[in-house]
Amino acid sequence: FHRVMIDDIELETEPWLIEGMVCPWLTLLSGQPKHGKTILAGHIATALINNQPLMGKKVKPGEHRIAWMGYDGGWKTEIGDRLKSKANNKIATYAPIRTIDENLWREFAFELKKDGTTLFILDHLYGMAGTIGLNDANNFALLANLLRPIYEEHKIPVLVLAQAGKGEFSNG
Numbered sequence: 001f002h003r004v005m006i007d008d009i010e011l012e013t014e015p016w017l018i019e020g021m022v023c024p025w026l027t028l029l030s031g032q033p034k035h036g037k038t039i040l041a042g043h044i045a046t047a048l049i050n051n052q053p054l055m056g057k058k059v060k061p062g063e064h065r066i067a068w069m070g071y072d073g074g075w076k077t078e079i080g081d082r083l084k085s086k087a088n089n090k091i092a093t094y095a096p097i098r099t100i101d102e103n104l105w106r107e108f109a110f111e112l113k114k115d116g117t118t119l120f121i122l123d124h125l126y127g128m129a130g131t132i133g134l135n136d137a138n139n140f141a142l143l144a145n146l147l148r149p150i151y152e153e154h155k156i157p158v159l160v161l162a163q164a165g166k167g168e169f170s171n172g
Contacts, residue, residue, distance in 0.1 A: 014155075015060050016060065017044075017048060017059065017060045017118070017119060017157050018044060018047065018048070018054055018057050018058070018059050018060070019057045019058045019059075020057060021044070021054070021055075021057050022044060022119070022157060022159060023157065024151070024155070024157050025151045025152070025157060025158070026144070026147065026148075026151055026157075026158050026160065027157065027158070027159050027160070028125075028160050028162055029041060029159060029160065029161050029162070030161075030162045030163070030164045031163070031164055032163065032164050033163050037123075037124070037161045037163075038075075038078065038079065038123055038161065039082065041121050041123060041159060041161060042079060042082050042083050044119075044121075044159065045066045045068070045083065045087070045091060045119065045121065046083060046086040046087060047059050048060070048064040048066065048118065048119060049064050049066065049086070049087060049088055049090045049091070050086065050088070051064075062118065063116075063118075064090060064118045064119065065090050065091075065092070065115065065116050065117050065118055065119075066087075066090060066091045066092070066117070066118070066119050066120075066121060067091075067092050067094060067112050067115070067117045067119070067120045067121070067156075068091055068092070068093050068094065068120075068121045068123065069093070069094040069095075069096055069097070069120070069121070069122050069123065070093070070096065070123040070124075070127070071096045071123065071124055071126075071127020071128060072123070072124070072127065075123060076093050079091070079093070092115065092117070094108075096127060096128070097128075098130055100132070100142060100143070100146060102145075102146060105146040105147070105149070105150075106149050108150075109149045109150040109153065109154050109156070110154070112150060112154065112156050113154040113156065117156050118156065118157070119156070119157050119158075119159060120150055120156055120157070120158045120159070121158075121159045121161070122147070122158065122159070122160045122161065123161045124160075124161040124162055124163060125143065125160050125161065125162040125163075126162070126163055128143055129143055147160070
């Protein structure tokens with residue numbers, strides 16, 4: 001066990017990528033299917049790349065490179081059509097990783113760091129999960145732990161898109 005007294009904790013002062021919207025660790029963007037999660041993620045990516053505010057929120061200044069991994073059919077065409085003219089060749093697309101092999105995900109994290117990635121967008125959580133049911137908290141934790149080295153060890157913020165239920169009482 002590793003114990004640290006609260007007064008001895010060094011506060012992390014890493015600025016958010018987009019003030020109050022995209023934190024320097026793991027951000028979850030959830031909503032009902034076909035309600036604009038990918039479009040919003042695209043606006044986030046291009047705001048960072050072009051150092052332009054998004055919805056009145058300041059972006060972290062710097063040279064941003066975005067990594068995007070999608071799981072839906074046609075996702076590369078969709079983001080290419082929407083973002084190519086604004087992306088300045090700073091969005092790299094990656095084929096989906098369809099395994100829970102921790103070593104492969106760690107290798108991917110290292111590759112992102114080597115490429116100078118400043119934001120990793122995973123579109124979407126249910127695609128990553130494959131046949132693993134996400135109603136079980138243990139299964140969600142398993143997937144979240146695969147992403148942890150990206151934002152904790154390599155300091156690359158992760159934006160995960162997730163589909164909320166379509167139920168009568170679901171607000172996304």
